[in-house]
Amino acid sequence: MNLNLIKLQELDLSNNYLKKFPMINSLPKLKKLNLNTNKIEEIRVEFKPPASTSLLDLDLGTNNLDLSSPKDFNEFLKRLKKFKNLKSLNVLGNQTFDNDENKIDLLVTTLTSLEYINYERASDLRRQIQMNTNNDALREREEKKGAGPSRKVDKA
Numbered sequence: 633m634n635l636n637l638i639k640l641q642e643l644d645l646s647n648n649y650l651k652k653f654p655m656i657n658s659l660p661k662l663k664k665l666n667l668n669t670n671k672i673e674e675i676r677v678e679f680k681p682p683a684s685t686s687l688l689d690l691d692l693g694t695n696n697l698d699l700s701s702p703k704d705f706n707e708f709l710k711r712l713k714k715f716k717n718l719k720s721l722n723v724l725g726n727q728t729f730d731n732d733e734n735k736i737d738l739l740v741t742t743l744t745s746l747e748y749i750n751y752e753r754a755s756d757l758r759r760q761i762q763m764n765t766n767n768d769a770l771r772e773r774e775e776k777k778g779a780g781p782s783r784k785v786d787k788a
Contacts, residue, residue: 646670646691656683664689668722671696674704679714687715693750694725705735709742720748737761 642664645654650670656662660682672695690712699705705728712718721739723729729736729750739749741761746754 653677659683660686662686666691667695669694673698675708675711679711684714685716688717689720690718691722693722697726697728699728709738712743716745718743718745721746722750724750
């Protein structure tokens with residue numbers, strides 16, 4: 633049986649105990665992929681156009697993604713960057729992201745096409761990250777001023 637799925641736009645594979653990310657390169661019109669509540673530990677698939685440019689919504693929530701090493705996280709990020717038009721990403725329920733807000737920050741700042749991450753507006757998170765960065769820079773400047781040479785005031 634030959635399934636011709638070139639017009640498929642949504643694929644829901646949630647709750648299937650999948651351990652590997654499915655091959656989607658043969659689905660050129662796929663816009664939404666739900667892989668929530670599976671057992672996916674890593675993403676080792678190379679994404680190629682047109683599938684990599686058509687996907688808008690990717691749900692990887694509640695899986696077993698272990699991206700605790702910088703190498704694994706950078707590889708994950710590299711693969712996600714191939715989805716040039718990705719608007720929504722969910723990674724809630726994966727230990728890697730539930731325990732490390734910095735990784736969410738990196739996703740939001742690196743994947744510039746994202747409009748939603750974990751059901752929150754990405755623009756709000758980007759704004760918060762920018763405010764935190766500005767506050768950190770201001771605090772650092774103030775600390776440098778305070779740590780500089782002390783001034784002696786003559787009382788003559």
